[in-house]
Amino acid sequence: MIENGSVDISEGDTPRYDIDSNTLTISGGATEAEIVHESTHILINATHKGKTIRRGDHETAAYLAAALWALYSKNEIAVDVPHMDVQVRRLAKTVMAFNSANPSGAFCCDPGDCQYIQALMQSSANGTDINERREQRGLSLCEN
Numbered sequence: 534m535i536e537n538g539s540v541d542i543s544e545g546d547t548p549r550y551d552i553d554s555n556t557l558t559i560s561g562g563a564t565e566a567e568i569v570h571e572s573t574h575i576l577i578n579a580t581h582k583g584k585t586i587r588r589g590d591h592e593t594a595a596y597l598a599a600a601l602w603a604l605y606s607k608n609e610i611a612v613d614v615p616h617m618d619v620q621v622r623r624l625a626k627t628v629m630a631f632n633s634a635n636p637s638g639a640f641c642c643d644p645g646d647c648q649y650i651q652a653l654m655q656s657s658a659n660g661t662d663i664n665e666r667r668e669q670r671g672l673s674l675c676e677n
């Protein structure tokens with residue numbers, strides 16, 4: 534997606550994906566976990582065109598994806614929200630156990646786990662507006 538120009542890239546110290554401009558802002562020093570996190574936002578946008586998704590759900594998926602990447606690649610789980618690492622690690626390990634037992638199944642996160650993670654986001658210094666709703670715009674790559 535990114536390599537073929539479907540997502541614009543901008544240089545910046547704070548990694549983020551802007552759905553309106555379809556721009557990934559990232560620095561050359563970005564960590565792999567940051568790239569996984571932001572790429573998850575891009576993937577959700579690409580695969581859910583026309584759907585309205587809460588920011589809290591978007592962020593939970595991105596943090597979970599980065600935690601799964603960390604556990605599978607034997608890296609540390611690095612999150613910018615205090616105490617969230619414990620929660621996303623526990624959820625990621627639950628996903629990994631499910632995937633081991635159900636290679637072709639779809640895991641549904643417990644809503645309570647997501648609510649807890651989102652409460653941490655909302656009450657953190659980041660002050661994430663978890664209830665902000667955004668329509669996913671898709672990528673031109675995905676239009677047929």
Ligand SMILES: [Zn+2]
Nearest residue numbers: 570574592595
């Ligand atoms: Zn994010």
